[in-house]
Amino acid sequence: MQLHKPDILLAYLPVYSPDLNLIEHIWAQAKAIRKQLNHTVEQFFKVESFYVT
Structure with missing residues (x-):
């Protein structure tokens, strides 16, 4: 496959x-x-959201 656009890597x-x-x-x-x-999953996402934000 050969690409002809110079801005595509x-x-x-x-x-x-x-x-x-x-x-x-x-x-x-x-x-x-x-x-x-x-x-629990709920507790995990509560902790995870603290680190993400």
């Missing part, structure tokens, strides 16, 4: 690359905290 990445996707690290930490504290 085509970057090939692996199909699934969690090390390149920073949100995967955040979700892993969030899951670990939830397991450790054994909170």
Whole structure:
């Protein structure tokens, strides 16, 4: 495939690359905290919204 527009950058990445996707690290930490504290989903999102805002 050849692109003819100079302002388009085509970057090939692996199909699934969690090390390149920073949100995967955040979700892993969030899951670990939830397991450790054994909170309900509602409590978890209340705490999560505190950190996001």
